[in-house]
Amino acid sequence: MTHCLFSQDSAVVHISDKALKQSVYLATMLRDTASGGSVPFPLKIPGHTLKKVVEWCEHHREDPPPEPKKEEAVGPRPPPPIFEIPEWDDAFLTVGEAEMYHLITAANFLDIPWLYRFLCKKLYLLFIKDQPPAELKKRFEPPN
Numbered sequence: 001m002t003h004c005l006f007s008q009d010s011a012v013v014h015i016s017d018k019a020l021k022q023s024v025y026l027a028t029m030l031r032d033t034a035s036g037g038s039v040p041f042p043l044k045i046p047g048h049t050l051k052k053v054v055e056w057c058e059h060h061r062e063d064p065p066p067e068p069k070k071e072e073a074v075g076p077r078p079p080p081p082i083f084e085i086p087e088w089d090d091a092f093l094t095v096g097e098a099e100m101y102h103l104i105t106a107a108n109f110l111d112i113p114w115l116y117r118f119l120c121k122k123l124y125l126l127f128i129k130d131q132p133p134a135e136l137k138k139r140f141e142p143p144n
Helices: 024-033 047-059 087-092 097-109 113-128 133-140
Strands: 002-006 012-016
Touching: 002 024, 012 047, 047 087, 047 097, 047 113, 087 113, 097 113
Parallel strands: none
Antiparallel strands: 002 012
16 A cells, blocks of 8 residues: 655655554554555655655555654653664765755654664764864854
């Protein structure tokens, strides 16, 4: 079964049932509608970004779906997990800075944990790691 995702610029993107489950947000919407059929999902994501996200989800459709977030205990956070970006994902996510920010925003909104993690690590490796503080300040400081 496939589902239709509608971007903010009216592009229609089809996604398989298995691929849709990579997104906690979309899987929850599908479960909550309980229609048993295809459900159209209107999203505030540009069409080119949505197509790229769906392509990633389709590639990972056989991967186990992400676990829903659990309530975090109060106290110090554990250190972040160390992971390598798989070769296919590394090549697929080699995009320009502007597109990377669109993809990060979409992965965060759609709650696609591994896509979000891979993108954030890629952003760090490409634009932050080994940069002098003055360069980082110039890049990320908002204008007055």
